[in-house]
Amino acid sequence: MKELTEKKVFPPPADFQQKARIKSNDVYEEGKDYKKFWEARANEMIDWYEKWDKVLEVDEPYYKWFVNGKLNASYNCLDRWIESGKGNKLAYIWEGENGEVRKFTYKQLYEEVNKFANALKSMGVKKGDIISIYLPMIPELPIAMLAAARIGAPHSVVFAGFSAEALRSRVEDAGSKYLITCDGYYRRGKILNHKEKSDEGIEGLDLKKVIVVKRAGNDVPMKEGRDVWWDDVIEGKSTKCEPAVMDAEDLLFLMYTSGTTGKPKGVMHTTAGYMVGTATTMKWVFDVKDDDVYWCTADIGWITGHSYIVYGPLANNVTSIIYEGAPDYPSKDRWWEIIEKYKVTILYTAPTAIRLAMKWGEEWPNKHDLSSLRLLGTVGEPINPEAWLWYYNVIGKKHCPIVDTWWMTETGMHIITPLPGVTKLKPGSATFPFPGIKAEVRDEHGICKTGEKGDLVITTPWPAMLRGLYNAHDKYIEEYWSKYGFGKFFTGDGAIVDEDGYFWLLGRLGDVLNVAGHRLGTAEVESALVSHESVAEAAVVGIPDEIKGQVPFAYVVLRQDAKPSDELKKELIKHVSKVIGPTARPSDILFVEDLPKTRSGKIMRRILKKLAEGSKDVGDITTLRNPEIVEEIKNSLQR
Numbered sequence: 001m002k003e004l005t006e007k008k009v010f011p012p013p014a015d016f017q018q019k020a021r022i023k024s025n026d027v028y029e030e031g032k033d034y035k036k037f038w039e040a041r042a043n044e045m046i047d048w049y050e051k052w053d054k055v056l057e058v059d060e061p062y063y064k065w066f067v068n069g070k071l072n073a074s075y076n077c078l079d080r081w082i083e084s085g086k087g088n089k090l091a092y093i094w095e096g097e098n099g100e101v102r103k104f105t106y107k108q109l110y111e112e113v114n115k116f117a118n119a120l121k122s123m124g125v126k127k128g129d130i131i132s133i134y135l136p137m138i139p140e141l142p143i144a145m146l147a148a149a150r151i152g153a154p155h156s157v158v159f160a161g162f163s164a165e166a167l168r169s170r171v172e173d174a175g176s177k178y179l180i181t182c183d184g185y186y187r188r189g190k191i192l193n194h195k196e197k198s199d200e201g202i203e204g205l206d207l208k209k210v211i212v213v214k215r216a217g218n219d220v221p222m223k224e225g226r227d228v229w230w231d232d233v234i235e236g237k238s239t240k241c242e243p244a245v246m247d248a249e250d251l252l253f254l255m256y257t258s259g260t261t262g263k264p265k266g267v268m269h270t271t272a273g274y275m276v277g278t279a280t281t282m283k284w285v286f287d288v289k290d291d292d293v294y295w296c297t298a299d300i301g302w303i304t305g306h307s308y309i310v311y312g313p314l315a316n317n318v319t320s321i322i323y324e325g326a327p328d329y330p331s332k333d334r335w336w337e338i339i340e341k342y343k344v345t346i347l348y349t350a351p352t353a354i355r356l357a358m359k360w361g362e363e364w365p366n367k368h369d370l371s372s373l374r375l376l377g378t379v380g381e382p383i384n385p386e387a388w389l390w391y392y393n394v395i396g397k398k399h400c401p402i403v404d405t406w407w408m409t410e411t412g413m414h415i416i417t418p419l420p421g422v423t424k425l426k427p428g429s430a431t432f433p434f435p436g437i438k439a440e441v442r443d444e445h446g447i448c449k450t451g452e453k454g455d456l457v458i459t460t461p462w463p464a465m466l467r468g469l470y471n472a473h474d475k476y477i478e479e480y481w482s483k484y485g486f487g488k489f490f491t492g493d494g495a496i497v498d499e500d501g502y503f504w505l506l507g508r509l510g511d512v513l514n515v516a517g518h519r520l521g522t523a524e525v526e527s528a529l530v531s532h533e534s535v536a537e538a539a540v541v542g543i544p545d546e547i548k549g550q551v552p553f554a555y556v557v558l559r560q561d562a563k564p565s566d567e568l569k570k571e572l573i574k575h576v577s578k579v580i581g582p583t584a585r586p587s588d589i590l591f592v593e594d595l596p597k598t599r600s601g602k603i604m605r606r607i608l609k610k611l612a613e614g615s616k617d618v619g620d621i622t623t624l625r626n627p628e629i630v631e632e633i634k635n636s637l638q639r
């Protein structure tokens with residue numbers, strides 16, 4: 001830990017701070033009375049049909065925010081901008097993988113949403129019906145979400161890259177009678193037959209309607225009476241559909257996520273608190289201004305896309321980029337080309353993408369003018385200081401603050417994050433809880449001492465917090481409230497608070513090893529490995545050891561100019577020992593071409609662990625972006 005906290009601190013650049021929306025620490029003072037703080041945000045960020053009677057009502061472990069308030073999420077994302085003369089501003093610039101462009105002003109997006117909302121109504125969709133949406137990164141995805149929200153039908157978006165089985169279990173669990181899907185979409189120049197996959201997923205399920213967007217034009221079978229084309233159902237529909245007046249605590253959406261068991265859990269987010277939380281963090285953490293062009297590279301099928309491509313940006317009248325395809329298609333500078341083309345000012349992406357770009361080399365970003373960028377962000381996993389510095393130097397050209405935002409599906413909004421005009425950044429630390437939020441690092445004995453590892457726990461309720469797990473009350477209690485009791489939300493992440501009060505996230509606790517009685521975050525070892533000049537990316541898992549209980553085993557992807565050798569292996573092991581200490585020494589290192597990753601870019605350490613333990617069955621690999629790598633790793637382990 002020492003070597004991290006001694007590194008350089010990056011205060012906000014003077015010109016950034018001068019123009020920033022939030023420039024001083026006063027907001028943390030204001031946040032001390034958190035109910036008052038969030039009430040003020042609810043007043044300033046959201047338009048209400050009726051205000052609340054009470055800011056917060058607690059019936060542990062259930063929480064209600066802005067009790068009896070009435071609002072509509074789609075109204076807050078669309079109508080109010082048109083009513084205030086901001087309807088001609090671009091809401092979305094969509095770029096297809098093949099270079100097609102579709103642009104939507106707020107007015108145009110409003111019209112599309114209204115037409116589709118009317119179409120849903122005409123098909124019999126009622127307030128409270130859960131609509132499943134299985135679409136790739138095309139404009140119809142946010143349009144469908146907002147149309148559902150407009151008429152009070154909660155949505156459950158299933159990431160398009162997920163398998164047929166994953167779709168099936170989610171549609172079944174949500175009890176959806178309506179599914180929105182598409183014919184196909186492009187990935188690295190090829191058309192993926194999405195309709196076939198969704199048909200397989202819903203086979204035998206009793207669905208009333210399946211609405212199919214025509215994206216790729218591939219030939220697909222349509223089931224008589226059930227399947228209808230999107231274009232046909234919106235044909236002739238009015239561009240006006242009165243938004244439903246929703247209660248603050250009406251369900252806005254379900255988002256399925258994996259927990260400690262194999263079965264995905266349906267995280268519930270309701271309307272008012274979620275809107276207040278995402279709109280506020282969008283404005284403060286990304287410091288959004290009228291002329292910003294913002295790009296979050298996540299998929300809308302994940303919570304990051306829900307909160308920071310759809311609801312957060314639209315509730316702030318922001319212009320966003322949506323990109324359909326892969327970062328390396330047709331070449332490894334596609335992202336940087338998009339930034340130059342649209343003069344993107346704020347980029348929000350994942351550490352894994354940064355490490356990949358690092359591996360490909362700076363020549364790719366250096367081909368493009370990235371001077372429009374003024375703020376960078378990361379999310380999804382701990383960022384190792386080396387990747388942070390590369391992002392800062394090569395992409396941000398040393399003048400863009402980086403907001404490393406820690407949060408999760410369950411929190412709905414940023415929880416631990418810098419405020420870019422205020423916070424002195426330390427590379428690799430997500431810094432401090434957002435104003436109005438308290439968090440601590442603890443274990444069974446109490447709050448951990450400075451520099452000691454423990455569980456990250458959130459000790460104040462926050463507006464966008466999950467309201468439970470769909471049809472799974474016991475699981476909700478067990479996952480989040482059983483370890484430390486009500487009032488102390490157990491995140492499942494390990495963390496350390498340093499002597500300046502900065503939070504350092506260590507990854508999921510499952511990724512925390514115990515080596516001869518010493519707790520060790522796999523992320524720490526990975527970070528140490530990546531700090532070596534030959535290493536592009538690393539994944540570390542714990543394997544059983546007779547003497548020490550567990551020891552770290554490392555998978556390493558080398559940079560293009562480095563060659564695997566026994567000497568290098570020894571050197572890396574020594575390097576880790578030097579950076580963290582001898583307990584962190586990997587028992588072995590395997591050089592690999594790539595790591596198994598989910599479509600959202602998360603390294604699947606569960607699979608790597610099984611492989612390292614020599615297990616033949618590594619479990620489900622259908623949600624991987626690169627399932628073929630599993631066989632390759634298996635083979636090299638046997639060699």
Ligand code: WTA
Binds near residue numbers: 408493506507
């Ligand atoms: C991890 C994604 C370190 C963390 C929004 C959390 C992070 C899990 C960060 C949630 C960060 C997310 N630093 N770790 N800035 N952001 N995580 O539900 O382990 O897909 O528990 O939500 O991602 O993943 P989820």
